[in-house]
Amino acid sequence: MQSLTARARRVLLGAPEETRNLRELTLPKRSALPVFGSDGLSALAYAPDEIIMVLALSGTAALALSPWVGLAIAVTLFLVVGTYRYNITEVARSGGDFAVVTERLGPAAGSAVGASLLFDFVLMVAVSISSASTYLVTLLPVLQGHRPLLAVGLVVLLTVAYLRGLRLAGRAAPVPAWAFAVLLALTVGVGVVQSWVGALGPAPSAGYELVPATPAEDALVGFGLALLLARAFSSGAVTLTGVESVSNAVPFFRPPRSRNAATTLMITGSISAVALLGVLYLARESGAVVAMDPEQLRIDGSPAPEGFLQMPVLGQVVVAVFGRGVVSELLLISTALLLLVAPVAAYIGFPILASSMADRGYLPVQLRAGENRSAYASGALMLGAGAAAVTAAFGADVNDLIQLYVLGVLFSMSLTQGAVLRSRHRQIRRTTDRFPRRRLLRAQAVTAAGLAATLLALVVVLITKLGQGAWVTVLVVAALSLAANATKRHYRRIDEELAVTGRHQYKALPARVHAMVVIPRLRRPALRALSYARATRPSTLEALVLNVDDAQTREIRSRWDAYEIPVPMTVLEAPYRDRIRPILEHVRAARTRSPRDVVIVYVPEYIVERWWQRILHRRLGRRLSRALAEEPGVVTALVPWRLGRENDDLEES
């Protein structure tokens, strides 16, 4: 049996890594930029759609506002990127967002941000892969109708691929990222020029009419309009998530860590901001339309046919610029690949964060990299399972998943910035030199502005999205955070209980050893257990026989006498056929008689050759050892008999 799970482990996880190699896992900037920048970049695959879909709720007129929403997001993005360039030094010093928040804002905030980051990683995978599945369906329409299944399958595949070779992913990641960036720059550049000279073609959906889902008059004036814009902003705010990915990945950059991370942040931030504005502008100019519900669309005056497939905005824009052809196909393919590669950052970040939380007692000890044979594998498996579950639960709906994702990311970003603010505040108080103090004050001002921006965005998201699914994030993060605190309490209590404090704790020995051997049937395994027990020369020794059936017990007794076994046999009555309780009670009685002695119960157990044979045996040994474990001062000695194989050399004499 052992070998089966061991083989499965090997196939799934590959060979284990030596402990001394574990800490070497860093990436040069050349790889780090595309690996950790991919997440921010890939948001361009779905963010424009989310903005346009929300605006489209109140009809075509509102679509004209989409570049302005894009501008608001770009400004926020620049602000956050700017503050994170300052934060990163702080974060790198502590070893990550979770560490900096725990140290500066205390364990309650720490467990909250840890829980939130864990869930963010799960959602990063779910959102990215779900979006990849929509691109794959655009490329291969035959997959339509199976999109949720496709997405869940991809999550499973990606998890296995990651487990088998992170390094490979690290090498492969740059290709789609660079291809995507170049093709996107080309599209936006050419497109903007075309639109200035009036040569931009129409988007594939330019002819569609849009039926408002909400009454247009209500939505386009006063509070209605403000709410609509706020909703569009908070959906598009998913573009900010890339900042968080880079910040979390700081430990993975080659030194100088914070410089390299800050550069990556600046580059991907700039590309994202410019590209988002460009795509939204071109979408408006080319008349691209996407609707949350295809029933809003009228094509040549009639409703969209059943199973109608909408093209993502990015795809529509590239078709408008270059027409359907090689460039548009290449951009769609590279987008799909980028979306598949982007979650690699999560597969790297999640296990590290889990390990670091486990190091501090917030998560089960098995998640500590240094404690685990397969190091980071269990974390990656948890991430994969979580992402698959979330993707399945939301039917791989990018629109729904983004609500959850944005809220979590803004929450942890706000906490991190708060922690940096507080930490730097102390530093400023300690600093008296004029120039360093002025530098710190400037950094503090930038961070404060960034915190204001993320807090504002967080409030907007909470107001507009809480009812639309974002409550799931609140619930999950709260539950995870409570569980983390309970875990920490458990470990702390155990540490106190188990600490060796006095000499009496390790000097005392039990007075005597009472050995008991359970004899389920008079066969070789039982006699062997008896031999072993006799070999240990205990103070007292007795054989326990359960009387389930009188005739059977009489037969054991007569053979016992015939074999002249020099051990007294005690018969325990089992009128209810329960084999555990009579033994338990007998042991308890012995303990009561002499509480300073130890009782060792020898139990023969069968070890089967094939796993399915296990169900053919009562597994009395395991069950008894579990029951006896609840008794103080009792040791269970399992004496295995390996069925069908060599057992020992005793009987050969």
Next chain:
Amino acid sequence: MQSLTARARRVLLGAPEETRNLRELTLPKRSALPVFGSDGLSALAYAPDEIIMVLALSGTAALALSPWVGLAIAVTLFLVVGTYRYNITEVARSGGDFAVVTERLGPAAGSAVGASLLFDFVLMVAVSISSASTYLVTLLPVLQGHRPLLAVGLVVLLTVAYLRGLRLAGRAAPVPAWAFAVLLALTVGVGVVQSWVGALGPAPSAGYELVPATPAEDALVGFGLALLLARAFSSGAVTLTGVESVSNAVPFFRPPRSRNAATTLMITGSISAVALLGVLYLARESGAVVAMDPEQLRIDGSPAPEGFLQMPVLGQVVVAVFGRGVVSELLLISTALLLLVAPVAAYIGFPILASSMADRGYLPVQLRAGENRSAYASGALMLGAGAAAVTAAFGADVNDLIQLYVLGVLFSMSLTQGAVLRSRHRQIRRTTDRFPRRRLLRAQAVTAAGLAATLLALVVVLITKLGQGAWVTVLVVAALSLAANATKRHYRRIDEELAVTGRHQYKALPARVHAMVVIPRLRRPALRALSYARATRPSTLEALVLNVDDAQTREIRSRWDAYEIPVPMTVLEAPYRDRIRPILEHVRAARTRSPRDVVIVYVPEYIVERWWQRILHRRLGRRLSRALAEEPGVVTALVPWRLGRENDDLEES
């Protein structure tokens, strides 16, 4: 943790029964007749529908033949009942169908008939409850659309109800059975008189047109007609299953067993045969129509509306006779109740059969009533799980399930009759007296005729139904039968291997005892394990420390020296953080050095207070004991530490 499952057991299974009370479970004829006759009687709830549905495949004209199909089934039923009256003496002597076949036709046939009977019980529950769910939907149309869920829920409910109180079921069973029998007799009696005087009303479906599903010309001539009639016959043959139920229940009748069983058989057989004929006759006369696929129906010239509910034939007949009113409602209610009570026979029979198969080594030992704390409960749970699974898999479709059921029952009936034939054949050869010999020869002739009838029916079912799902039965029975044989082989091999044959097997003692104590961390549980090991005064004693982290190991070493622990400490390298393999290799090396000694490995383990805390610990003790069990000559001694509770009185000194 123990207490949670123990409490669940108690709630689910009730208090265990004392062994000496187990064998007292027999029923007087007054209860036995309705309990074991219910199954045969309840077939009237669905058998007429099955016959009419098949004939309806080729249109209205074929329906006129339904009473003739009923007659063929009634004749077969009388023949089989007649032979079983003779068989039952034989069967009762051996202790059931499985026993008689195993003894007379050998273990291969025995395991086949055992597997088939087990599956028949599962299908008895599935068919009965699925049919009950159609009656409940007729009574409460609001349940429509949830029928499969309702049926599975009822199976679960019935299983729990059975586990909690078979006696209650025994007392409750007679009421619906008698009510059903009386109401049915009334309906058929009054209906036949009405039809003779021309006063029989029309069935609710009398006005429906029937569109043939197969071209009517093909179906009503030559081979097509023969096949159609054969199919109708084999569906209706489900009426024969009641005979099997009574025969299986022989051990439950009060003595004189075979007389009482035979009387029950005769009574239910006669009622079933007469009632089936009567219902089919009245259905034809009142124009009752049911179709396998409602799309065959035309109501007032238009197709049946979506979600159209067909009324069972029995319901239609009673409405035709008495109109919609008290009598028809009462009959429908008593039918539903009868169908819910009928499977009680299966809940009694399955665990007994499983226990008897386990006694002979064909099933896991846990199913032996005499071996199990909750006696027959595990068998009943298996039956419930199997029935729920089958019901769910076939969407509670009575039509589909009956194919499986009929085949299994006819197969086991044929084997049983073959066994009786063979057994009596030997008896005849031994008997030389004229009169007893003549009596035996007469019995033999009747059994041969019965065997011919069931074999013929079996062939018809195989030909007409194998493609329609009956292959599932063939597959399941074959797989179960193979598994039973493999199980028996496993037990026989073990019996040989473990038998004590020579004095050297129980006289030899290991030369010396090598004790090793695993020290995962230098805390109180580890030091306590060390104290216990020291108390046993082994020949050699060493403490094993795994070096996962150099700094940690150094710290353990220095504290070890500071405490002046008088036991040598061995450091095992664990470069891959694997805690099992280094210990395994160390133990193996010790065994190789002195193969005639025994190694006892003491492992401290944590016993948590709440089940969820288990995931917070590595459970090294359990994992290590499993791995060490594969090593010959090694005993694992688990030294539990109960977290948060008193552990022993050692440290108080």
